[in-house]
Amino acid sequence: MPIVPLSRIADARSGDKGEGSNVGVMARSEAAYVFLKGALAPEVVRRHMAAINRGGVKRYEADALRVLNFLLADSLGGGGSASQRTDAQGKTHGLALLRLELNVPQSVLDATPE
Amino acid sequence: MPRKDKVLVANGQGFWGDSLLGPIRLCREGPLDYLTLDYLAEVTMSILQKQRLRDPSKGFATDFVKMIERTAPDLVAKGIKVVANAGGVNPLACKDATLAVLRKHGFKGIKVAVVEGDDIYGDLDALLAGGETLANMESGASLASVRARVSSANVYLGAFPTAEALDAGAQIVITGRGTDPGLVLGPLIHEFGWKRDQYDLLAAGTIAGHIVECGAQCTGGNYTDWRAVPDMAMIGYPIIEASADGSFVVTKHDGTGGMVTQRSILHQLVYEMGDPRNYIGPDCGADFTSIHMEEVGPNRVRVNGAKGTAPTPTYKVSISYENGWKALGQLTISGPDALAKAKLCSEIVWRRLAYDGCTFSDEEKTVEFVGANTCHAGIDVPHASEPAEVVLRLGVKGHDKAKIDRFGYELVPLVTSGPPGVTGFAGGRPHATEIIGFWPALLAKSKVSTKVSVFES
Numbered sequence: 001m002p003i004v005p006l007s008r009i010a011d012a013r014s015g016d017k018g019e020g021s022n023v024g025v026m027a028r029s030e031a032a033y034v035f036l037k038g039a040l041a042p043e044v045v046r047r048h049m050a051a052i053n054r055g056g057v058k059r060y061e062a063d064a065l066r067v068l069n070f071l072l073a074d075s076l077g078g079g080g081s082a083s084q085r086t087d088a089q090g091k092t093h094g095l096a097l098l099r100l101e102l103n104v105p106q107s108v109l110d111a112t113p114e
Numbered sequence: 115m116p117r118k119d120k121v122l123v124a125n126g127q128g129f130w131g132d133s134l135l136g137p138i139r140l141c142r143e144g145p146l147d148y149l150t151l152d153y154l155a156e157v158t159m160s161i162l163q164k165q166r167l168r169d170p171s172k173g174f175a176t177d178f179v180k181m182i183e184r185t186a187p188d189l190v191a192k193g194i195k196v197v198a199n200a201g202g203v204n205p206l207a208c209k210d211a212t213l214a215v216l217r218k219h220g221f222k223g224i225k226v227a228v229v230e231g232d233d234i235y236g237d238l239d240a241l242l243a244g245g246e247t248l249a250n251m252e253s254g255a256s257l258a259s260v261r262a263r264v265s266s267a268n269v270y271l272g273a274f275p276t277a278e279a280l281d282a283g284a285q286i287v288i289t290g291r292g293t294d295p296g297l298v299l300g301p302l303i304h305e306f307g308w309k310r311d312q313y314d315l316l317a318a319g320t321i322a323g324h325i326v327e328c329g330a331q332c333t334g335g336n337y338t339d340w341r342a343v344p345d346m347a348m349i350g351y352p353i354i355e356a357s358a359d360g361s362f363v364v365t366k367h368d369g370t371g372g373m374v375t376q377r378s379i380l381h382q383l384v385y386e387m388g389d390p391r392n393y394i395g396p397d398c399g400a401d402f403t404s405i406h407m408e409e410v411g412p413n414r415v416r417v418n419g420a421k422g423t424a425p426t427p428t429y430k431v432s433i434s435y436e437n438g439w440k441a442l443g444q445l446t447i448s449g450p451d452a453l454a455k456a457k458l459c460s461e462i463v464w465r466r467l468a469y470d471g472c473t474f475s476d477e478e479k480t481v482e483f484v485g486a487n488t489c490h491a492g493i494d495v496p497h498a499s500e501p502a503e504v505v506l507r508l509g510v511k512g513h514d515k516a517k518i519d520r521f522g523y524e525l526v527p528l529v530t531s532g533p534p535g536v537t538g539f540a541g542g543r544p545h546a547t548e549i550i551g552f553w554p555a556l557l558a559k560s561k562v563s564t565k566v567s568v569f570e571s
Contacts, residue, residue, distance in 0.1 A: 011377065013338070015386040018252065026338075062390040062402065064404070067380070069384060081548075081549055082511065092490065095338075096493055
C-alpha cells in the first residue's frame with residue numbers, strides 16, 4: 001500500500017477549546033472516510049501529536065459530514081492568556097495532523113481527489 | 115407572518131481585530147439587510163472590565179463606534195440594520211458613544227437599542243450567598259476558591275432579547291456577552307417570528323450563525339487547499355440568505371474574492387466544534403450532522419434539514435480571574451549554526467538567572483526556536499534541523515511578579531555576551547503582565563433577567 005500524508009485524502013481545520021484544541025478532519029471521499037474511521041484511531045493521533053498535546057485525545061464521528069473531530073485535551077501550554085506558545089490557539093494543529101503518514105489502499109487514493 | 119421571503123444577514127467581523135474592510139465592503143458592494151459584528155472573546159471581557167473600573171465611561175469596543183462613523187451613510191441610505199456585541203461590559207456607554215457619533219454627522223432619529231443582563235459581575239456575592247456554586251465545569255471547584263481574584267463574569271445570553279430590540283424598531287442593537295451565533299439568530303427570530311419552542315428553526319439559525327461567525331473563515335480563509343482560493347486579498351465576507359422555513363443559502367457578494375462551496379463551509383462547521391451532534395446554545399441544542407448541503411449556483415450553497423432540541427435550564431457563564439504573571443521576549447539568531455546558537459542562548463539565560471537565585475520549572479518556562487519547527491513540534495518536517503535563522507522565544511510564568519520581571523533582564527544582554535549573530539531585540543526588555551484565567555460555569559436561567567432599552571439619535 002502506498003504511504004501518503006493524511007493531506008492526500010483529507011482537509012483539516014483546528015482551533016482552541018479551553019486548555020486544548022479541536023482538529024476537524026474532513027475526508028474528501030466516502031472511501032477515504034471509511035478508511036480513516038478505521039485507521040485514524042484516537043491513539044494514532046495522540047502519538048503523532050504527543051510533543052504538542054500533553055493530554056488525551058477524544059474522537060467524535062460525524063458520518064453524514066464525513067468528519068472525524070478530535071479533541072486534544074492539553075495542547076496549548078495552558079489555556080487562554082496563560083499560553084505563551086506561538087500557536088496559543090492551536091490554529092496550526094490541523095496542518096500538523098495532515099502531515100501524518102499513512103498506508104492508504106490504492107483503491108482509496110483512486111476514489112479521492114487530490 | 116414573516117415580513118419578507120428572504121433576509122440577508124452578513125457577518126462583517128469575526129473577532130475584535132478583524133479587517134476593517136469586512137463591514138465597509140459588505141455595506142458597499144451588494145444588497146444587505148443585517149450586518150452582524152463580533153467583538154468579544156473571553157480575554158476581552160476581563161480587559162474591558164478593568165477599563166471600566168478605571169473610567170466608568172469605558173469598557174466597550176471603541177472600534178465599533180469608529181466603524182459606525184465610517185459606515186453610517188451606507189447604513190442609513192440602504193436601511194441596513196446592525197447587531198453587534200460591542201457593548202462589552204458597558205453597553206450603555208457604547209450606546210452613548212454611538213448616538214454621539216451619529217448626531218455629530220447629522221443622522222437624526224436612528225434608533226439604537228441596548229441589551230443588558232449578561233453582566234453578573236456585581237451579583238456574584240449575592241449569587242454565591244444564595245446557594246449558587248458557579249462550580250468550574252472542568253475541575254468541579256467552587257468559585258469561592260478564586261472569588262477574590264475574579265475580574266469579570268458574564269452569561270452567554272440567547273438571541274431573543276436581540277429580536278425584542280429589533281421588534282421595537284431598533285436599527286442598531288448593542289449587546290454585551292451573548293453567543294456568537296445569536297448575532298445572526300436574533301434577526302431571524304425577529305423577521306420570521308420564530309417561537310421559543312421551534313427548536314428545528316432555532317437550530318437552523320444557530321448553525322447559520324456558526325457558519326458565518328468567524329467572517330471569511332467560511333469563504334476561503336484558513337482553507338486547507340489555499341492555492342485554490344481565488345483573489346484572497348479581496349475575500350468576500352459571508353452572507354446568509356435566510357428563509358422562514360429554516361433553510362438558508364450561504365453566499366457572498368458578486369465580484370468579491372474567495373469562494374463559497376460545501377467544502378469551504380464544512381471547514382467552518384468543524385471550527386471549535388465539540389460533539390457535532392450536540393451543540394449546546396442558550397436557545398436550543400443543535401445537531402450539526404443533521405444538515406444537508408447542496409451547491410445551487412456559483413458561490414451559493416443551500417443548507418437545510420437542521421434539527422434542534424430543547425435548551426438546557428442553565429446559561430453558560432464566562433468568568434475570568436487573575437491567575438499570576440507572565441513575561442515573554444524574543445531575539446533573532448542568524449546562521450551559520452542558527453539553531454545550535456539559539457539553544458546555547460536559551461541555556462545561557464537560565465544559567466544566569468539561576469546564578470541570581472531565580473529558577474523556573476519546565477512547566478513555567480516557554481522555549482521556542484521559531485523557524486526550526488515550533489508549531490509542529492515532534493513531527494518530522496523538512497529543513498527543521500538547519501534553518502537559515504531562528505527566532506528564539508523565551509517566556510516564564512508564575513505567581514511571583516518580581517521573579518517574572520527579573521527574567522526580563524537577561525534576554526537582551528545576549529546581543530553582546532552571547533554567540534555572534536544575535537539581533538532583533540526591538541521589543542526591549544520583557545515585563546511581567548497579568549495572566550487571565552477562565553472559569554467556565556453554569557447558572558440557572560431563572561437567576562438572570564434581561565432588559566432591552568431603545569434610544570434615538
